[in-house]
Amino acid sequence: xxxxxxxxxxxxxxxxxxxxxxxxxxxxxxxxxxxxxxxxxxxxxxxxxxxxxxxxxxxxxxxxxxxxxxxxxxxxxxxxxxxxxxxxxxxxxxxxxxxxxxxxxxxxxxxxxxxxxxxxxxxxxxxxxxxxxxxxxxxxxxxxxxxxxxxxxxxxxxxxxxxxxxxxxxxxxxxxxxxxxxxxxxxxxxxxxxxxxxxxxxxxxxxxxxxxxxxxxxxxxxxxxxxxxxxxxxxxxxxxxxxxxxxxxxxxxxxxxxxxxxxxxxxxxxxxxxxxxxxxxx
Amino acid sequence: xxxxxxxxxxxxxxxxxxxxxxxxxxxxxxxxxxxxxxxxxxxxxxxxxxxxxxxxxxxxxxxxxxxxxxxxxxxxxxxxxxxxxxxxxxxxxxxxxxxxxxxxxxxxxxxxxxxxxxxxxxxxxxxxxxxxxxxxxxxxxxxxxxxxxxxxxxxxxxxxxxxxxxxxxxxxxxxxxxxxxxxxxxxxxxxxxxxxxxxxxxxxxxxxxxxxxxxxxxxxxxxxxxxxxxxxxxxxxxxxxxxxxxxxxxxxxxxxxxxxxxxxxxxxxxxxxxxxxxxxxxxxxxxxxxxxxxxxxxxxxxxxxxxxxxxxxxxxxxxxxxxxxxxxxxxxxxxxxxxxxxxxxxxxxxxxxxxxxxxxxxxxxxxxxxxxxxxxxxxxxxxxxxxxxxxxxxxxxxxxxxxxxxxxxxxxxxxxxxxxxxxxxxxxxxxxxxxxxxxxxxxxxxxxxxx
Numbered sequence: 028x029x030x031x032x033x034x035x036x037x038x039x040x041x042x043x044x045x046x047x048x049x050x051x052x053x054x055x056x057x058x059x060x061x062x063x064x065x066x067x068x069x070x071x072x073x074x075x076x077x078x079x080x081x082x083x084x085x086x087x088x089x090x091x092x093x094x095x096x097x098x099x100x101x102x103x104x105x106x107x108x109x110x111x112x113x114x115x116x117x118x119x120x121x122x123x124x125x126x127x128x129x130x131x132x133x134x135x136x137x138x139x140x141x142x143x144x145x146x147x148x149x150x151x152x153x154x155x156x157x158x159x160x161x162x163x164x165x166x167x168x169x170x171x172x173x174x175x176x177x178x179x180x181x182x183x184x185x186x187x188x189x190x191x192x193x194x195x196x197x198x199x200x201x202x203x204x205x206x207x208x209x210x211x212x213x214x215x216x217x218x219x220x221x222x223x224x225x226x227x228x229x230x231x232x233x234x235x236x237x238x239x240x241x242x243x244x245x246x247x248x249x250x251x252x253x254x255x256x257x258x259x260x261x262x263x264x265x266x267x268x269x270x271x272x273x274x275x276x277x278x279x280x281x282x283x284x285x286x287x288x289x290x291x292x293x294x295x296x297x298x299x300x301x302x303x304x305x306x307x308x309x
Numbered sequence: 310x311x312x313x314x315x316x317x318x319x320x321x322x323x324x325x326x327x328x329x330x331x332x333x334x335x336x337x338x339x340x341x342x343x344x345x346x347x348x349x350x351x352x353x354x355x356x357x358x359x360x361x362x363x364x365x366x367x368x369x370x371x372x373x374x375x376x377x378x379x380x381x382x383x384x385x386x387x388x389x390x391x392x393x394x395x396x397x398x399x400x401x402x403x404x405x406x407x408x409x410x411x412x413x414x415x416x417x418x419x420x421x422x423x424x425x426x427x428x429x430x431x432x433x434x435x436x437x438x439x440x441x442x443x444x445x446x447x448x449x450x451x452x453x454x455x456x457x458x459x460x461x462x463x464x465x466x467x468x469x470x471x472x473x474x475x476x477x478x479x480x481x482x483x484x485x486x487x488x489x490x491x492x493x494x495x496x497x498x499x500x501x502x503x504x505x506x507x508x509x510x511x512x513x514x515x516x517x518x519x520x521x522x523x524x525x526x527x528x529x530x531x532x533x534x535x536x537x538x539x540x541x542x543x544x545x546x547x548x549x550x551x552x553x554x555x556x557x558x559x560x561x562x563x564x565x566x567x568x569x570x571x572x573x574x575x576x577x578x579x580x581x582x583x584x585x586x587x588x589x590x591x592x593x594x595x596x597x598x599x600x601x602x603x604x605x606x607x608x609x610x611x612x613x614x615x616x617x618x619x620x621x622x623x624x625x626x627x628x629x630x631x632x633x634x635x636x637x638x639x640x641x642x643x644x645x646x647x648x649x650x651x652x653x654x655x656x657x658x659x660x661x662x663x664x665x666x667x668x669x670x671x672x673x674x675x676x677x678x679x680x681x682x683x684x685x686x687x688x689x690x691x692x693x694x695x696x697x698x699x700x701x702x703x704x705x706x707x708x709x710x711x712x713x714x715x716x717x718x719x720x721x722x723x724x725x726x727x728x729x730x731x732x733x734x735x736x737x738x739x740x741x742x743x744x745x746x747x748x749x750x751x752x753x754x755x756x757x758x759x760x
Contacts, residue, residue: 068397153578165575165739253518255732270390272723273415
């Protein structure tokens, strides 16, 4: 069997490999090439070397502003989403009545598209803020917390499911042993449950981190960057650079390449950091 | 076992290729059509509101000539990016649209010279076309106008009001900003007696919905500035402005936001559709917009505005000699033919365009279905669109006593400039920025975006 598999490996991989090459690899490499050129359409590019990359930082502070806004947003939402998701998972693994209903309900927001969610939450948030005679465009902090709320609402359910799976996987003899040894619930949580769900923590922080960093739809629909460009995150800033004016396509592309490097680097560091804390489930 | 596996894998491979092929297959099928009959051209349409009409036009043209016209419509506000990706394809648009001199700069490499075409020869005013040297690269195909649209029913109520504090008794008396301001402020004070919520519809300042202010309204002070300083509109002098009529702009903008249905602080979430609905429902008496807004007004359910009550007023903002100022009439819809398409295709495209604007069938579509005011001499008196705002625009255009303001906003440097301008206007309306910040931003952004 092993031998057969090995012989046909290339054939097995082929469909995915073709799709991956066409839809990802080629555009990605082309994108890197285009970031060194000036172009209007992808077919009439002129080589300009590194000047696009220099312009990213020299022309305006949009990119750096967007970076700091994104960084702040990511930190806050990674912490909050995981906190809520884990707490919900703990609650919903205790055999409360209606557990399945709750799980379904909390998971559901994940199935709605980001643009729709953005517009719905814009209505809700503006509805609440209208009591104070303002709206979400009034201050960048409204937009910031609006995005955090939206992100939590959407991602918590998904992460909760991952945590539930992890908690249910903890061998019951471990928990029993801890109980017999007289461990308090808090001790059980800290010394048994948390170490055992570390793999899930790795996955969940990875997902929330990259998702928050790459957030676009929700940002586009909820605030659109208002007021001014103060709540534009990196992806939206790249979009605005690329489509907002003539002659900035190459610069937008080089922002996109920088963006890729950043996301990859941060995700890698995070994976290494949380991996170290995982324990073997012997 | 092995055999079966091999067959299964082959099937899987074929299936995946089949999917891929059918994914890109759409164009191929159209390609086959081309050889079968007259040819195929591809028109990338800018106006989503008339997308269906173009489908009918294409069908009629196919019936008459056998030439297939594929009409693709870009979703609202995404024309530039759709064009960017479409034009790089093998089956690129043959006919597309540019929005003025700035748009031409962007698409220079793709615009064919149209100076020899029939369509250009029939233009009523050839100066409206986009020219570069001796070539003509964009032909306007629709003329549009904007100003302050008012509901005459409400105005008549006001003029008959016993508690009226001004001595203005008809709309003809309003011929400058001072009178307009007096009337508007008096109306706002007596809005309950008039049964309205405010004189002006909401000044929609949500991002992406602010073009009526950062583009259309801003056109007027910029036009006067270019006039006053004798700026050559085709040269580099337009790369810098002083915004010297900023106070006049502020006059009218303040009037809009302070005498409106909506509190100025709440404007950041208002859309154009909201404003038009307010006007259609009779909650306000005036709204700044153009003749294209008629369909939006008529479509609102519960619409209380009668077609005969709807008229235009020029946008007075306190300019010198504005008594003879007319509406802002012009176009940002220029048709261009793809110079990188094959000569046969370019010819087909030119024929289609000429047919649309000269044959009886084509003209019928243009006036009655597209409701365009077409700037070609193939159209005569009887070919006028029926919608009241378009008729008003034509009347204003023909009036001898007023001068029309052209659309100089096609010279605005970029979308980014407009977006930033809109954003700072919102912050000004909210009271977070003062007018100096607005003026400053306009001047500096204009310069930095004009590079």
